[in-house]
Amino acid sequence: xxxxxxxxxxxxxxxxxxxxxxxxxxxxxxxxxxxxxxxxxxxxxxxxxxxxxxxxxxxxxxxxxxxxxxxxxxxxxxxxxxxxxxxxxxxxxxxxxxxxxxxxxxxxxxxxxxxxxxxxxxxxxxxxxxxxxxxxxxxxxxxxxxxxxxxxxxxxxxxxxxxxxxxxxxxxxxxxxxxxxxxxxxxxxxxxxxxxxxxxxxxxxxxxx
Numbered sequence: 001x002x003x004x005x006x007x008x009x010x011x012x013x014x015x016x017x018x019x020x021x022x023x024x025x026x027x028x029x030x031x032x033x034x035x036x037x038x039x040x041x042x043x044x045x046x047x048x049x050x051x052x053x054x055x056x057x058x059x060x061x062x063x064x065x066x067x068x069x070x071x072x073x074x075x076x077x078x079x080x081x082x083x084x085x086x087x088x089x090x091x092x093x094x095x096x097x098x099x100x101x102x103x104x105x106x107x108x109x110x111x112x113x114x115x116x117x118x119x120x121x122x123x124x125x126x127x128x129x130x131x132x133x134x135x136x137x138x139x140x141x142x143x144x145x146x147x148x149x150x151x152x153x154x155x156x157x158x159x160x161x162x163x164x165x166x167x168x169x170x171x172x173x174x175x176x177x178x179x180x181x182x183x184x185x186x187x188x189x190x191x192x193x194x195x196x197x198x199x200x201x202x203x204x205x206x207x208x209x
Contacts, residue, residue, distance in 0.1 A: 015037060016034070016037045016038065016041055019033075019034045019037070020034075020085075023089070027153075029089070029092055029093060029096060029153055029154070029155070030089050030090065030092070030093045032059070035055075035089075035090055035093045036055060036056050036059060037056075038086045038089065038090050039052050039053070039055045039056035039066075039090060040053075040056035040057075041083075041086060042070070042073060042083065042086055042087065042090065043056055045073060045076065045079070045083060046069065046072070046073045046076070049069045049073070050065075050069075051065035051066045051069055052066050052069045052070070052073075061094065061097060063094050063095075063097065063098040066090075066094050067091065067094050067095075067185055070087050070090060070091050070094070070185055071183065071185040071186065073087060074087050074183050074185065087184070087185075088155070088158075088184045089155075091154075091184050091185050091188070092153065092154035092155055092158075092184070095154055095188060096154060096199065099199035100199070110126075110129070111136070113136065113139075114129055114136070114139070117139065117140060117143075121143065123200060123201065123203070123205075124143075124147055124150060124205050125143055126200065127198040127200050127205035127207075128142075128143045128146070128147060128198075128205070128207060130198055130200075131196055131198065131207060145208070146196075146207040146208045146209075147205070147206075147207055147208075148195065148206040148207060148208055149205075149206050150203055150204065150205050150206070151203065151204045151206070152202075152203060152204075153202075153204070154188065154204065155184075156204075157188070157191065157197070157204050157206075158184045158187050158188060158191075161187050161188075161190070161191050162187060191206075194209075195207060195208060195209060196208075196209055
């Protein structure tokens with residue numbers, strides 16, 4: 001992939017390429033500074049965007065509005081591989097940031113029984129307890145019945161959902177794999193409609209409803 005010229009407006013694009021190389025090598029998600037640079041790059045491709053450009057300029061992130069604009073931009077024909085990668089990574093950043101803000105609330109005080117279960121079953125049980133209306137007298141059984149697994153990142157979650165429903169196979173059977181791509185925003189939206197997703201300490205725990 002060619003790098004942009006490191007001159008004038010191309011300088012921040014060169015910074016974007018360098019930072020992306022590091023993210024790819026480490027497997028980490030976008031840090032805030034890189035997310036804003038990505039938003040700036042994408043807003044140039046979507047001059048109609050308001051909240052995406054606003055996040056790039058001010059750092060104020062309106063989660064739902066930016067997600068909608070990313071989804072609209074994804075539908076643009078003939079996007080470059082870089083643009084598609086940035087949409088996917090920035091979508092993951094938006095959802096992670098929204099979850100982080102929710103989890104910034106005061107940590108709950110666990111009962112001795114709940115703490116014993118957390119010590120026994122691990123952090124997935126703590127994530128389970130954050131779900132609404134968890135009956136303590138039936139908590140262990142309900143946990144084992146509903147817990148589906150854990151993903152280390154939102155990208156891994158999207159990939160897991162795609163594999164679980166055989167989405168790529170459907171694309172190949174319909175012979176459209178060369179002409180269409182999977183929208184990560186819609187995949188995550190469908191996942192949230194189907195399962196309870198709890199983010200804790202950078203991991204994503206999935207529970208059946």
